[in-house]
Amino acid sequence: MLPTDLTVQENRAHGRAERVVNDFSIQVATVNGSGSQTANMVLLRSILLMGVPVSGKNMFPSNIAGLPTWYTIRASTRGYIGRKKEVDFLVAMNPETAKEDVLTLDPGAAVVYDEPLKLNALRTDLVFYPVPFDKLVGPVCPDAKLRRLVRNMIYDGVLAKLLGIDMALMEKALSRQFGKKGKAVALNQGALKAGWDYAEAKLAKQDPFAIEPMNETAGKILIEGNAAAAIGCMMAGVTVVAWYPITPSSSLCESLIGYMKKYRVDKATGKATFAIVQAEDEIASLGMVIGASWAGARAMTATSGPGISLMSEFSGLAYYAETPAVIFDVQRVGPSTGLPTRTAQGDLLTIAFLSHGDTKHIMIMPSSVEECYTMAQEAFDLAEQFQTPVFVMLDLDLGMNNWMSSAFTYPTTPINRGKRLNAETLKTLGEWGRYKDVDGDGIPYRSVPGDGMPAYFTRGSGHNAKAQYSERPNDYVENVDRLARKFETARAFVPKPAIDLRAGADIGLLGFGTSHWAITESRDQLREETDVSTSYYRLRAYPFTDDLATFIDAHDRIYVIEQNRDAQLLQLMRLDLSPDRQKKLRSVLHYDGLPLDARTVTDSVLAQEGFEVAKKDTERVSRSGMTGGE
Amino acid sequence: MAGKTNRIGLEAVSYRGSKTTLCAGCGHNAISERIVDAFFEMGIEPSRVVKLSGIGCSSKSPAYFLGSAHGFNAVHGRMPSVGTGALLANGTLIAIGISGDGDTGAIGIGQFVHLMRRNLPIIYIIEDNGCYGLTKGQFSPTADLGSRLKTGVVNDLPPIDTCALAIELGATFVARSFSGDKKQLLAILKAALAHRGTVMLDVISPCVTFNDHEGSTKSYAYVKDHDDPLEEVSFVPFFEDISVDYAPGTTQEVTMHDGSKLYLKKLEDGYDPTDKIAALKRLHETQRRGEFATGIVYIEPDRDDFLEQLNTVDEPLAFLPLERVRPGREALEEIMESLR
Structure with a gap:
């Protein structure tokens, strides 16, 4: 132990005497492109393997290499996997941001840092652990070119010792990460051990944070929402994928390519049961999806806000010509290029009415990686059932971060291909009209090229029930009224909300997507800290289902919680609600690009409820290191 | 009275569509008629075709x-992306796409470029009249330098030569014809149906309403001259056996993908349509003289098309049963295990 650190220890004015077990956050500050992702994943998985509920969030720049990146791992005994604002344990590896990283910590936090940075001089109310990374990496990594990458594994070893993470589990996590690459495993194991040995020999434990074995993660997996959605698409039997790279959605299609190559190639012939095309842009991506769906395939694309804007015209075509399409929108911060690597829920209003004229679209909204998997499958069923685009609304937080989840279950229900013409239906229908509402639900029967059924001419121009070109006023009105009827029918088939009613609660919280994790934690805070009881309505789809009005009626005030500036969900709800119900709606908004956290929700609700809320700003929006990249 | 039937027993009437709503005398109607003739004569089952x-x-046709x-x-x-999607879903379909010079050369140039690059098996026809008809005659990107609108406005931008562009980009069958040349257009269309890969066929098709006047380089009179x-x-389709009376030495024979012969x-x-550089040279030379080179400008019959490159199963992806597109339980379990 170094003398300076002794001083720090003695001066800990706000030092926490009690041990903090399995309930704190670790932030690793590194430089983008330095290979820290592997070390962070190993740390994350080792905590999971300890049986402790855990989550990992990557805050990264829109840059290939050189700009600062922060990775935050949260352990939570109660299983909270949303973001926690406060950092308890910092690993400061980035010289550029280290000073500010340390200055923004709460008193009592611990810091592992690169020794030459001399961060211990900055504050006296923190615990400092200097580690000479460059000196340690040399002996374990003779190849100088690899040292930059291996160096990060040393902090995992240091943390294992300081926090009490089982080295055997950390090594298990390490081999998970590298798979069969034996040389890489050996090299990184050496670095892990060097970190552990150094900490054992030189660092005396002074902070209260510890990881102890629990039994809360048996069978759990760690996965990003994009990969989960990709597995869902594969299980849904997707056959045609067209996409254009865009952050944060690219990894959805890239994961899908990986899985499909492994599981969807005919063993006997070596031929694929799918076609995946990287198109020239998002317009062409959706065009290909529409062409493929029109010809009977299950087809999808994935994109983010700028791509959604480009898909506007084709979305209207698919709505009006009634072709299925599955579109994943992994939302990022807009408008325009916005913050490409930050999260938001800002595409709701755009998508609800995407394209000109009277257009309405179905949206489904997963909150968890498990729902990314299940809703991906539901999306294809809905798109074919309703012969219309279905948008699956992820966000960057869900899509690109690693989430702990129960293992996904194998689908047991048959897929729904919708109302397709065949010899039998044709006989029953008698005279077939492509856009004829035979069943009164607004959904017509369709044929596809090559199925042997009668053909029709598909067009985005005005048409009658027989798909003939028509400019007759009555034909137009009948057709768009039927489309409205079809949208009404969808209310009964889209994913139902998850509702938790609390007897006696005056307040209802309402949110969707990743806000869920902050909301559930906030509800506990509200109840435990201020004795405010809340009901909760987790929206899972648009159009809204009938129980929305019922939920509003059962409460005095409804807090609509969302991650955008303009209260887009609340505005959308207003269109459907009576004035009396509209009056009950209040807004909790969060739109700084970082995932929503429980404290923000709690503070906003309490402030609006008339409680006094202490103002505390630990946000890092003004950090100098966060500017300058493209 | 029953008319003549083709090799699959269908009459020509089976290949007709609804009544045209284009102007009387529009070159596009003549092209539609040749398409009807070509599909009839080639004996193609209409239900295998997507338009x-x-x-x-043009796009109404x-x-x-x-x-x-x-x-x-x-x-x-x-249209190129929609056509691409349809063929990805079902590679057994025969696709014919009809575009115009504005639809291709202006708003659609991006998708056109990538369609040509991919060598998707589609017959892509530009019904080329050098103007926007539906919006009343504005210039399109294929309007020739110096050509004049009815209103007297002169075009001072150089035209895009869609044939030269298509060759440059990788199309494997590039031709130009004239809507009024029944014989040539029919022969090219039939050859196009035997080609596996992208056929890019630019058909000069005068707009009788907005661009068929003196001073227009896309008028009937100008093109004829x-x-x-x-x-x-x-x-000669592979299912026919007729002798060709061309004298050897003046005739180039090209064997198509399906065994058909193109003479x-x-x-x-000196003109060799399998020579890419010669083809481009010829297009530039004729353009400099204010002429249109017509016929099959370039052909490469053997290159793999986009669907072959994707190496998909032989059956249409659209019709694969669930058991072939949903991996089994063990696959999901294996994935889950890798994530623990």
């Missing part, structure tokens, strides 16, 4: 041929 188009006068085939009149300039045929095109009777020495 695709963008927006504009798929309604006027092969009425019993599926058709998709999509959005402006984006300045047509420079590269060769006489004769096509190109050279009108002058």
Whole structure:
């Protein structure tokens, strides 16, 4: 132990005497492109393997290499996997941001840092652990070119010792990460051990944070929402994928390519049961999806806000010509290029009415990686059932971060291909009209090229029930009224909300997507800290289902919680609600690009409820290191 | 009285579509008629065909041929992507796309470029009149330098030569014809149906309403005077056995993907449509003289098309049963285990 650190220890004015077990956050500050992702994943998985509920969030720049990146791992005994604002344990590896990283910590936090940075001089109310990374990496990594990458594994070893993470589990996590690459495993194991040995020999434990074995993660997996959605698409039997790279959605299609190559190639012939095309842009991506769906395939694309804007015209075509399409929108911060690597829920209003004229679209909204998997499958069923685009609304937080989840279950229900013409239906229908509402639900029967059924001419121009070109006023009105009827029918088939009613609660919280994790934690805070009881309505789809009005009626005030500036969900709800119900709606908004956290929700609700809320700003929006990249 | 039937027992009437709503005398109608003739004579089952188009006068025309085939009149300039999707879903379909010079050269140039690159098996026809008809005659990107609108406005931008562009980009069958040349257009269309890969066929098709006046380089009169045929095109489908009376030495024979024979009777020495550089040179030379080189400008019969490159199963992806597209329980379990 170094003398300076002794001083720090003695001066800990706000030092926490009690041990903090399995309930704190670790932030690793590194430089983008330095290979820290592997070390962070190993740390994350080792905590999971300890049986402790855990989550990992990557805050990264829109840059290939050189700009600062922060990775935050949260352990939570109660299983909270949303973001926690406060950092308890910092690993400061980035010289550029280290000073500010340390200055923004709460008193009592611990810091592992690169020794030459001399961060211990900055504050006296923190615990400092200097580690000479460059000196340690040399002996374990003779190849100088690899040292930059291996160096990060040393902090995992240091943390294992300081926090009490089982080295055997950390090594298990390490081999998970590298798979069969034996040389890489050996090299990184050496670095892990060097970190552990150094900490054992030189660092005396002074902070209260510890990881102890629990039994809360048996069978759990760690996965990003994009990969989960990709597995869902594969299980849904997707056959045609067209996409254009865009952050944060690219990894959805890239994961899908990986899985499909492994599981969807005919063993006997070596031929694929799918076609995946990287198109020239998002317009062409959706065009290909529409062409493929029109010809009977299950087809999808994935994109983010700028791509959604480009898909506007084709979305209207698919709505009006009634072709299925599955579109994943992994939302990022807009408008325009916005913050490409930050999260938001800002595409709701755009998508609800995407394209000109009277257009309405179905949206489904997963909150968890498990729902990314299940809703991906539901999306294809809905798109074919309703012969219309279905948008699956992820966000960057869900899509690109690693989430702990129960293992996904194998689908047991048959897929729904919708109302397709065949010899039998044709006989029953008698005279077939492509856009004829035979069943009164607004959904017509369709044929596809090559199925042997009668053909029709598909067009985005005005048409009658027989798909003939028509400019007759009555034909137009009948057709768009039927489309409205079809949208009404969808209310009964889209994913139902998850509702938790609390007897006696005056307040209802309402949110969707990743806000869920902050909301559930906030509800506990509200109840435990201020004795405010809340009901909760987790929206899972648009159009809204009938129980929305019922939920509003059962409460005095409804807090609509969302991650955008303009209260887009609340505005959308207003269109459907009576004035009396509209009056009950209040807004909790969060739109700084970082995932929503429980404290923000709690503070906003309490402030609006008339409680006094202490103002505390630990946000890092003004950090100098966060500017300058493209 | 029953008419003549083709090799699959269908009469020509089976290949007709609904009544045209284009102007009387529009070159596009003549092209529709040749398409009807070509599909009839080649004996293609209409239910195997998909017709695709963008927006504009040209893009309306798929309604006027092969009425019993599926058709998709999509959005402006984006037909290539819709066609690509349809063929990805079902590679056994025969796709014909009808575009215009604005739909291709202006709003759709991006998708056109990538369609040509991919060598998707589709017959892509530009019904080229050098103007926007539906919006009353504005210049399109293929309007010739110096050509004049009815209103007297002169075009001072150089035209895009869609044939040269298509060759440059990788299309494997590039031809130009004239809507008024029944014989040549029919022969090219039949050869196009035997080709596996992208066929890019630019058909000069005068707009009788907005661009058929003196001073227009896409008028009937101008094209008749300045047509420079590269060769006489004769096509023999593999199911026919007829002798061709061209004298050896003046005729180039090209064997198509399906075994059909394409005979190109050279009108002058030295032109070889399988030579990419010669083809581009010829297009530039004729353009400099204010002429249109017509005929099959370039052909490469053997290159793999986009669907072959994707190496998909032989059956249409659209019709694969669930058990072939949903991996088994063990696959999901294996994935889950890798994530623990």
